[in-house]
Amino acid sequence: ETKRSGPQLLCQLKEKVEVTTLTPDLQPFSSMLWATQLPSKQLTSDLGPYKSCAVVASAGSLHGSKLGKEIDSHDAVLRFNAAPTNGYEKDVGLKTTIRLINSQVMASEEHRFLSSSLYSSGVLVAWDPAPFSADLIQWYNKTDYPIFTQYQRYRRLHPQQPFYILHPRFEWQAWQRIQDNMAEPIQKNPPSSGFLGIILMMSLCEVVHVYEFLPSQRKTELCHYYQRFYDAACTLGAYHPLLYEKNLVKRMNQGSDRDIYTHGRVTLPGFSKLNC
Template identity: 65%
Template structure:
């Protein structure tokens, strides 16, 4: 149950009406697992990005691509990601499933894309030539990461 605070305020007046589509989807697919991320998680990811960047960045939420990468890193031992960091054939195409071109989709206008991509590149365990030619990075799952104390 929600108590008073920012989460209850967001629930009462969300930025986007996700509850109606959620209810409709659940009616059509009642047995399919469906997850909603806690809004605090999104801002914890932003804190992670800011904590790995020397300069202050605008407090905008991370992209769905970055959120997906981090989710996969929590579920898998190793994650292979293609064209999140654009290869030499970079095209300014915003999403693979649409034909909308904009340089802001590569560098970021609303989301901290540039900083997300720099962090993913730092975590990459693959070869630099694969990043350049295929836009491919290989990321360890969280279970494989050893943090220095």
Template identity: 55%
Template sequence: MKPWRKFLMLALMAWLLLFLCLLSYYLDKGPVGQMVRSVDALARNEVRRLASFQAGGKGPLVGTGSTLEAGEEEEETEEAKEMRRKEQQLLVLGLWQGRASSRLLSPRLQQARLHYLNSNKHQVTWRPAEGRPGGQRSSQELLCELQRRASLRTLDGSQQPFAGMGWSGVVPGEPLGPMAPGSEIETCAVVMSAGAMLNSSLGAEIDSHDAVLRFNAAPTEGYEKDVGNKTTIRIMNSQILARPMFHFNSSSLYRDGTLVVWDPAPYSLDLWKWYEDPDFDFFTPYVDRRRKRPDQPFYILHPAFLWGLWDVIQSNSEETIQPNPPSSGFIGIAVMLALCRQVHVYEYIPSSRQTDLCHYFEPHINAACTLGAYHPLLYEKLLVQRMSASTTPDDLHQGSRVTLPGFSTVDCGGGGSAAPSANP
């Protein structure tokens, strides 16, 4: 080949390489690249943000490397905000009527949902059970299915690895639940930590119940008019014990009443793997607390109970839900259905006071706290709406209260339409 032709070919190759480099650079810097990076950042950060919100955290999560503040949201124009408000109003109306779906979620929450569906951190292998579609079950059938497939269960120290470590002497000797038929609590209130509790003036009504359940780090001091003052049971996720920012050993929030903690475990219920690698290392502080205060009832919810709840939600949802444990809110509702004859749930299905304020005691703004990203919140709320046959859309709009009959008051007979849980 003549020298001038070789030179021409080399020049063309160099020009092509330069063109590709410039194209890659501008794509990365331009709107397409920014969109790709923002979607990827959402997928990585949503679990961190949601974990902080649901536990009552402040600021970025410790040890995650995230610099995104817990209450931080992307900037929006006024037109975008107004459109988002209308979309959320439509979604809340759908919740009241039991007809909401993921199609009504914002693009941000839809992307987060898809991320969790694809990641499947807990290796969920659920398969649909045969029988009547879940959408056709009555409120009574749903309550019976929940009771049958997700009976209340706590860690009792009888299974390995806990049996070998003497945990039967660590956990409470008395079970969490009625000691005998007829010993259930008469009326119970489940008080969500939602920002919509502000200015509700529900405090006196809440305190009139025989037992009151609260969540995580939700306080009552300074908010008595809206949320009441009584606390009988407090359900916490494992962050509360593991992260110093919650002051578990010194805060008065955790000094009295019955405490219940939960932590995500593999769907396979591999307790060895769970003990060696919990979501947050709560086992050590749990044992320390039991040794220091053995008279305070303090329970760990068994993973079989948590994933049994998830199975019921999925089997009664038309869509595939996030393969992550239910929210503390749904877990608390299920616990109280087992303990009480009548359960009033406040601001779980949002009322006309609905807001993106995550908690009534913190200035964090995020729609995921109401509609879910990590947790299958949307589907949980649809299920609760269907279980509450006596609660009308007007009741939800005006009063934010869902009324549910306790398991002990529901006649489930000897049979039922639901198939056994796919996860025993």
């Protein structure tokens, strides 16, 4: 079971994980006035298809990488949470097409989500750890962080910026792929934003390059390239099943081990390019 080949894993992802976003017609939102702020169409029908895409993990190992030009050469670039480009262009580039944020970023004071210019360009996509049932009513009544109140506030301030919320079914479908391909039981917490973002881009792009999700020779305990904070758990995981996510991505990589070592670069095919 655990020895499934790369191509098999890719086809499983394509067939069993669907990037779904919340739409105004879904219960319990359909009866709420603010639900008209939700995009009426799915993210995957509004965006792309893109030829080439980059996913930029926020890892400290990007520091000094000089990957900026290469990252910007892609048609679309996905970044995470509070990861900045200003001042770090040489290493991480400056293009941001999509920013995937967790609900903690939206809610905690330090990130100034409503006022910081960091979030106001590109397409925003937010998610929040939901109960395993992925039941929208249960989740709505008990979100991890106040994703919905913050969403409404942000939308009022930036009505023109596209802003999607991921359906919790997506996070648990992704989790299930990890669990079904591991010999041991993994923690029942949703995958990291990194893993969710990789699958999101595989749904929109013909080819996806992921940077420093699998660490290069620059591997460091520095948590993020933009902060002087050291913790090996950022790379190895604690709450999220990050080590297992990385194991799966390593098995699906179509690039060389050398690319990982020198560039922290993984090459994944988009779902549209897979013959399953």
